[in-house]
Amino acid sequence: xxxxxxxxxxxxxxxGRFLPWLIAFMVYLAVMALAGMLLLNQLAGxxxxxxGSTVTVQIPAAADKQQDARHMQAALKVLKDxxxxxxxxxxxxxxxxxxxxxxxxxxGGSGDLPLPQLIxxxxxxxxxxxxxxxxRKLSSIVPGVTVDSHGLWLExxxxxxxxxxxxxxxxxxLIALATVGTxxxxxxxxxxxxxDVIEVLHLIGARDSYVARQFxxxxxxxxxxxxxxxxxxxxxxxxGIGFLVQSLDSSLLPDVSLQPMQWLMLAVVPAAAALxxxxxxxxxxxxxxxxxx
Amino acid sequence: xxxxxxxxxxxxxxxxxxxxxGPEVLQDVSFSLTPGSFHFLVGPSGAGKxxxxxxxYLAHKPSRGxxxxxxxxxxxxxxxxxxxxxxxxxxVFQEFRLLKHLSAFDNVALPLRVAGARRxxxxxxxxxxxxxxxxxxxxHARPPTLSGGQQQRVAIARxxxxxxxxxxxxxxxxxxDDRMAMRLVHLFEELNRLGTTVVIATHNEALVSRLGHPCLxxxxxxxxxxxxxxxxxxxxxxxxxxxxAAKGGGKQPAGPTA
Numbered sequence: 001x002x003x004x005x006x007x008x009x010x011x012x013x014x015x016g017r018f019l020p021w022l023i024a025f026m027v028y029l030a031v032m033a034l035a036g037m038l039l040l041n042q043l044a045g046x047x048x049x050x051x052g053s054t055v056t057v058q059i060p061a062a063a064d065k066q067q068d069a070r071h072m073q074a075a076l077k078v079l080k081d082x083x084x085x086x087x088x089x090x091x092x093x094x095x096x097x098x099x100x101x102x103x104x105x106x107x108g109g110s111g112d113l114p115l116p117q118l119i120x121x122x123x124x125x126x127x128x129x130x131x132x133x134x135x136r137k138l139s140s141i142v143p144g145v146t147v148d149s150h151g152l153w154l155e156x157x158x159x160x161x162x163x164x165x166x167x168x169x170x171x172x173x174l175i176a177l178a179t180v181g182t183x184x185x186x187x188x189x190x191x192x193x194x195x196d197v198i199e200v201l202h203l204i205g206a207r208d209s210y211v212a213r214q215f216x217x218x219x220x221x222x223x224x225x226x227x228x229x230x231x232x233x234x235x236x237x238x239x240g241i242g243f244l245v246q247s248l249d250s251s252l253l254p255d256v257s258l259q260p261m262q263w264l265m266l267a268v269v270p271a272a273a274a275l276x277x278x279x280x281x282x283x284x285x286x287x288x289x290x291x292x293x
Numbered sequence: 294x295x296x297x298x299x300x301x302x303x304x305x306x307x308x309x310x311x312x313x314x315g316p317e318v319l320q321d322v323s324f325s326l327t328p329g330s331f332h333f334l335v336g337p338s339g340a341g342k343x344x345x346x347x348x349x350y351l352a353h354k355p356s357r358g359x360x361x362x363x364x365x366x367x368x369x370x371x372x373x374x375x376x377x378x379x380x381x382x383x384x385v386f387q388e389f390r391l392l393k394h395l396s397a398f399d400n401v402a403l404p405l406r407v408a409g410a411r412r413x414x415x416x417x418x419x420x421x422x423x424x425x426x427x428x429x430x431x432x433h434a435r436p437p438t439l440s441g442g443q444q445q446r447v448a449i450a451r452x453x454x455x456x457x458x459x460x461x462x463x464x465x466x467x468x469x470d471d472r473m474a475m476r477l478v479h480l481f482e483e484l485n486r487l488g489t490t491v492v493i494a495t496h497n498e499a500l501v502s503r504l505g506h507p508c509l510x511x512x513x514x515x516x517x518x519x520x521x522x523x524x525x526x527x528x529x530x531x532x533x534x535x536x537x538a539a540k541g542g543g544k545q546p547a548g549p550t551a
Contacts, residue, residue, distance in 0.1 A: 007403060009394035200390050203352055204451075205380035206407040207373075293354050293375070 007201060008194050008211075010218045015186045019219075019277075020226030022182050027230025027273050028237075030175045031266050035238055037168035038262045044161040047154050055121040055129055057088075060144040061114030071142045072117055078137055079119065084127035091118040179273060183223075183280040187215055191288055202292055212285035216278045223277030227270025234266070300364040301325035302459050302490045303349055308358030310344055317356070318344045320514045326492070328458070331485045333501045334494040336511035342494040343387065345511065346461050349492070350384045351375055363458065380408050383457035383489075385465045389448035391436040397423060397447045398432045404455040422450045426480070442473050449477065453484055460484060462493045466500060474500060 010016070059075060062068050072090055079088040096115055104113070123129055135147045191198065198211055242257065258266075304325040311317045318341045326332065334342050347353045348360060351367065360367045362378055370378070383404075391400050398419055405415045423432055426446040436444050445465065452460060460481065466474035478493070478500065485491045492509070495501065501508060508519040 007392065007395065007399075007406070009392075196390070197392055199352075200386075200392065201403070201407065203350055203379060203384060204404045204407050205376045205378075207376045210407055290372075293351065293372070 008197055008214050013193050015190055019186050019222045023223050023226030023273055024229035026175050026179045027227045027270050028234045031234035031269050033168050033171045037165050040161045040165050044158045047158050054150050056148045057119040058146045059117040059142055061116055074141045084123050084129055086122045086124045088119055088121045091120055179276050180280045183277045184284050187281045187284040208286050208289040212282045215285045216282035219281035220274050220278035223274035227273040231270050299328045302328050304361040306359040308355045311356045318514050322516045326490055329488055331491045331506045332509050333506055334492055334509045340511040341514045346463050350382050350461055381458045383452035383460045385448050385452045385462035387463040389444050393436055396433045401450045401454050426450050460489050460491045466497055
């Protein structure tokens, strides 16, 4: 790293110890927020593809088996006439029993317990189904029928994720703002501490940009140092979380992990923080020097 | 070596200065300095000597009146053009205002660095000048480790390194003995001979009467011009005697060959 000679004793004030740690915390938070955002984005992208392709119709158990069969026939006939439907088929009772097994135990498809009947519908590619209309049409034939689109559920889930993503972006923006505020404050303090030296430079004929460059260069290096500290604190945290998620070995949590490109984006955060610090310092100095004659 | 044909280096017309809402510390100040002139600025403490110098080195703007520096009206000169004007003015500040964390070398190099001079040029000129003022062995010393007289020479070297057209010095002989004072004034006269316009603020009346340069005299914020106090007779002899004494002092730097 190039150590620049500066005319201002910038390396001797307390700000040099103070600023990197503040930026380290900011970068830590930013990396966590960004990692969360990238993971959610990946998740949402995966679920997005599943949206709207399958629908399940549920027919409540009727008084007797004959009625059940009639309901099923009627419902299937209606569904197969809908142009968007690729196929519609009844799910066998044994399979329904298997689905319910975790809650009801092995009931083996015996007739003792009235089970609802299910129809699995696969839509044609790109097609959408007007659930309300289908439900109305079926209700007139089969009372108590429900039309359950996984698409709708997934859509809500994806919408939730998108909301959280927007929140993450807002959090990132707030962190950036806080960084800007911190740098403005420390730069102003630095200007006040070194006012005498700055005045001498000014009277010797230094342009504002000459003084600003010294503050900006220091802010860049302090920002970079702080940013790297923040990144190196954030990476073990992310690995730790990843390890915990894996050890849960649960099918409830979808298997997502950061791709190399996304790790690279996290690595860019300290550089971005340093750049923000540099620009902020420069603008702050130029603005406050503009008050001198 | 006055060049009266040229435009004045400094021209004040009815200049007034007040700090905030206070009383005017300078009132109706009018004068002009021709290129190559040498003036003392005298007056009792609080008469406004430092304020007048500050107006000349552009640390303040006047509350009223007109200031021309190098034939440019300061009031209408855009702020971005002021650094270029300041680079033609060398200032020896009252308390030197050396940067404590920088070496003597870096302090003297500052005006050149600020002006964007090349590094090898800076190295050459700074070493040359510091040797000339007898600080060859103190290039890397920080100001706090130098004596008052040595600091003063660093301050003067910094003021003249960029070959200013106008040299301003505020009480440069304030904290030194008479012999050192004479040596410093000789340095300024040397620069004056090379064409620099010089203004030295001092309340050392003895020094002023010895040398016989014209005076700008301030009294309660008003300016009088005392043209050429002739340094003749006993005063001249005293000056010559002091010159000889100063030259006898071992560290007297050799003057540059013109």
